[in-house]
Amino acid sequence: MSSASxxxxxxxxxxxxxxxxxxxxxxxxxxxxxxxxxxxxxxRVVCRGGSPQPASFPDLSFALHDALESTxxxxxxxxxxxxxxxxxxxxxxxxxxxxSICINRCVDLGRTSLFIAAEDDSLISHSSVPLxxxxxxxxxxxLSMGYCSHYNSACxxxxxxxxxxxxxxxxxxxxxxxxxxxxxxxxxxxxxHSVLTHRSxxxxxxxxxxxxxxxMLRLWGLLDFDVEIFFPxxxxxxxxxxxxxxxxxxxxxxxxxVQMLLEEILRNLKDAFWPFQRGAxxxxxxxxxxxxxxxxxxxxxxxxxYQLASTKAAQRRLDRGVWTSVHFxxxxxxxxxxxxxxxxxxxxxxxxxxxxxxYHCGLYEQALKFLKLYQDMKSSSAQNPSxxxxxxLEEDAVKKLIVRLxxxxxxxxxxxxWYVRNYLGNNSEPW
Numbered sequence: 001m002s003s004a005s006x007x008x009x010x011x012x013x014x015x016x017x018x019x020x021x022x023x024x025x026x027x028x029x030x031x032x033x034x035x036x037x038x039x040x041x042x043x044r045v046v047c048r049g050g051s052p053q054p055a056s057f058p059d060l061s062f063a064l065h066d067a068l069e070s071t072x073x074x075x076x077x078x079x080x081x082x083x084x085x086x087x088x089x090x091x092x093x094x095x096x097x098x099x100s101i102c103i104n105r106c107v108d109l110g111r112t113s114l115f116i117a118a119e120d121d122s123l124i125s126h127s128s129v130p131l132x133x134x135x136x137x138x139x140x141x142x143l144s145m146g147y148c149s150h151y152n153s154a155c156x157x158x159x160x161x162x163x164x165x166x167x168x169x170x171x172x173x174x175x176x177x178x179x180x181x182x183x184x185x186x187x188x189x190x191x192x193h194s195v196l197t198h199r200s201x202x203x204x205x206x207x208x209x210x211x212x213x214x215x216m217l218r219l220w221g222l223l224d225f226d227v228e229i230f231f232p233x234x235x236x237x238x239x240x241x242x243x244x245x246x247x248x249x250x251x252x253x254x255x256x257x258v259q260m261l262l263e264e265i266l267r268n269l270k271d272a273f274w275p276f277q278r279g280a281x282x283x284x285x286x287x288x289x290x291x292x293x294x295x296x297x298x299x300x301x302x303x304x305x306y307q308l309a310s311t312k313a314a315q316r317r318l319d320r321g322v323w324t325s326v327h328f329x330x331x332x333x334x335x336x337x338x339x340x341x342x343x344x345x346x347x348x349x350x351x352x353x354x355x356x357x358x359y360h361c362g363l364y365e366q367a368l369k370f371l372k373l374y375q376d377m378k379s380s381s382a383q384n385p386s387x388x389x390x391x392x393l394e395e396d397a398v399k400k401l402i403v404r405l406x407x408x409x410x411x412x413x414x415x416x417x418w419y420v421r422n423y424l425g426n427n428s429e430p431w
Contacts, residue, residue, distance in 0.1 A: 060342065063358055063366045064335045068123070077130040081119035082340075084133075088112040089262070089344055097259035101211040102227055102241075104258045110140050110192065110212050113205075113265060116340065117191040120269070123332045136193045143174065143196075143209065144216035151222060159225055163241045166217075170210060171238060175199050178206060178238055190268050204264040207231050207239040207256055214241060231256040263346050270337035270353075275329035275360070283390055285349070288356040289397035294404070331357065348377040352398060359401060368405040371398065 065075040065082070091106045101109060111133065118131035147169050155165040170176050179189035179200045188194030188201075192208065195201030201209075207229050217223040226244035231254045242251070256264075276287040289295050338354035341347075351374040358367035375398075386392060 062339045063363050064339060077122040078119045081115050085115040086343060098257050100228060101256050101258055101261050102214055102229055109208055110137060113192040113208060117193050120333050120336060123336060136196055139196050140212055144213045159243045167240060176206060178203055190272060202268055203232055203239060204261060210239050229256055230254045262344055266337050266341045270334055273330040273333040275331050275334060277329055283394060285353050285356055285394055294397040294400045348374055364405055364408050371402055
């Protein structure tokens with residue numbers, strides 16, 4: 001039994017083939033023997049019923065959308081995109097989370113990634129119309145359709161020739177390339193709709209596109225063996241498909257699961273748009289805590305003059321209501337990435353990182369709530385105390401921040417308007 005079949009049996013799923021509103025014509029590929037005019041025109045695979053569903057998500061009362069609404073910004077499109085994102089990840093069972101992206105069924109990864117992009121597009125563009133998710137899904141499916149004209153008898157001669165022809169189609173004929181930038185200088189590398197448009201993307205986006213093409217080719221009968229995607233961990237490698245029967249033990253760390261892919265997409269966004277980009281520590285939390293004066297300057301974490309100036313400049317921009325600038329992060333997108341990572345139920349530290357951003361927003365009550373939630377999750381995990389100096393420094397900063405927030409509550413209560421720092425509003429000042 002193939003890997004795909006075994007996953008379906010384990011999850012007791014039933015598959016339905018959903019016809020798209022604007023199907024493509026297969027008849028324009030008469031030389032392709034596996035696809036005939038009487039074949040289904042174009043379908044996406046969706047799982048219905050039978051698979052174990054996680055419990056309904058608790059109401060975490062995230063702050064971003066409400067804070068933007070309080071400043072007069074319409075967030076209806078952003079809220080709808082978030083709702084659609086949640087509707088997808090709710091389908092993730094424990095089995096599905098650990099399933100390879102090449103064989104997953106219950107979650108439409110292309111659609112889910114586009115919902116992420118649609119929310120962020122609404123947050124930054126304030127467009128009166130939402131991002132056309134279905135149109136970009138058709139563009140993604142069109143890539144699979146385009147391979148049909150590239151498919152010939154030479155591709156069928158061996159599995160290696162088939163996978164090599166697909167690789168040449170994607171990276172040579174279609175010109176997709178990997179971007180090494182993980183910052184705002186090239187944000188199109190981090191959003192699926194932009195990658196489909198500009199054909200330049202991060203390793204995780206290229207892996208997603210590659211896997212979606214493979215799943216469609218399997219559905220159409222052009223792929224009849226198990227394939228895995230080799231996800232590169234170096235800065236320049238390209239994701240490549242390989243025959244799973246010929247996999248080696250060294251390939252295991254390079255297999256991308258559904259959970260890993262979604263986490264990687266969101267963490268790339270979080271890293272790129274974190275408002276405190278400069279600092280001696282690699283930890284995003286420590287950079288933000290440093291800007292809040294919650295870190296003692298010792299243990300090798302002293303900042304250079306340039307880093308101190310950059311941190312102070314970032315804080316001054318936030319205090320003056322400036323929400324973004326080149327290479328200095330974007331608070332809205334950082335907050336939205338944190339909120340979705342929390343919904344994805346990844347590392348409890350995502351809750352901690354979210355709280356430090358809320359503190360910098362002046363949303364003190366919400367910051368304290370999520371910090372306490374982080375401590376509750378950490379204590380319930382029953383992990384041994386860390387001996388890592390960075391982790392210890394982070395925990396010290398958490399304790400200091402909680403003390404400060406409690407003092408703010410005693411001195412001021414929570415009577416201050418929670419959008420007091422208006423950089424979430426419509427301030428277009430570039431610096």
